Amino acid sequence: MTDVISLSIASWDQPCSAAEQEYALRALEWGSVLLFPQLRFSIQDGESRLLSPTIAGEGKNVSLDPSSGTSRGSDADEAELRLLRSMMQRFATSSKTLLHNLLPRYEAGLQQARTSFRPVEIAGRSTSWRKDDTRLHVDSFPSSPTQGKRILRVFTNVNPHGQSRTWRLGESFEGAARRYLPSLPSPIWGTSHVLNLLGVTKSRRSPYDHFMLQLHDRMKADLAYQPEVAQSVHDFHSGSTWIVFSDQVSHAAMTGQYALEQTFHLPIDYMLDSSQAPLRILERLLGREMT
Template identity: 45%
Template structure:
């Protein structure tokens, strides 16, 4: 990711506009964040009533939906569950339509969708979290319980704050630099350990060496106080805006904001325009062996 211009702002793009050129995919795959400042996701009156952290089950970070089976987590009230399911299903359709319009090459390859509604103020939630779960600390995304074996983590975010408050991110160094900084001495996963985690259902399947290294990178970044204090690019995502990035590649931290929708999908490396820009390819070059 270019340190000088980590965010590409697309102020004039609208849904159903002429499909963008391949240069947009190129910027995304290089690690840029694509910002659509005027592309909001509107809530109806019934959905607006959900914008209260009190609705979220105690100890839960967010309300989440797996759209393919309709399974909802994080909210118990029956009436609120119905409204939350409706809202998250709408956002899933909005996000998938947006991704398929923007990135024609990815059509048919986006899988394992998860849709989330984040209601807590970032400071209030993070103060109750361990350092590993504190999203105010610079990190790349990796899944502890859901090994992905090199697939990309592609995310769509929308700021739905009703009071006009922006969501503020800090954006860090490019992915390869971070790998060289934190993983030069890191070996692969212990096969017995990964087998045991899968047998005990702590992970949904066995972790690959790729998953192991990505989790180590995530943890080492968050634990490094020097990194957290280094200068970083700061960007405010305004209320009523939407942004997209590969969150397994763009080093980011959330320093302010409340009320956000988030869509996560996985993309196979083979579906990328340039697979050599994937974290998997970068790590395999640095390690000199296959990792997934």
């Protein structure tokens, strides 16, 4: 099962020793969650009014493109939107600084993707089984192929009422892949080109993306697997932060409200041990290249 490893970093710009950097790097790449119990993201004056599920309108998240400053998912008035974008941009910058100090090996390759604010309670949320994050899964997104790049995510719990964010963590990526790969269909020739041409995907869906999406869906759809696979429950308390390769770690978010999340993509050439990347594991198990 996935380990959760605590580190004593307490500020977003805290320098890290070479030993801390190597320890964090190896733990992440081998499928652990890095937890920073004392790393709080402070809500500034005026921002507390953003801690309401209504800020997300009819959806569950608000997203921000940190490179352009544009946001989606909120129908708040312009004054609140400016405040919301400012808070999320500050988190995007803080996350990047944290990774700069903790994981300098990745810096040249890291690609900062969207930032999200998650103000809606997870438990009891009505959604389709495919979008149900309370089911164990590894991350893969239908419209956003990665062609093998890693999905590295930074989460922080900003719940003002002290509520934890509860996750289940399951078996290793290779364990899940070995379980489901024999029954997963291969991609149909030409499909990736058509999907990209029609705008269904933002870029070409590689064989890797195909199998990762199939694995994501099969894990979520298997109602016998969900309760029976070896797993553990972890509470990430308010005021804590955690980092995870979410394409590798089997996870399910069970309860919690008010979190910020920053996604990064990383080409596997920048990893210390690229043999641990899902791309390389799938290639080894299937006996062929996947990009």
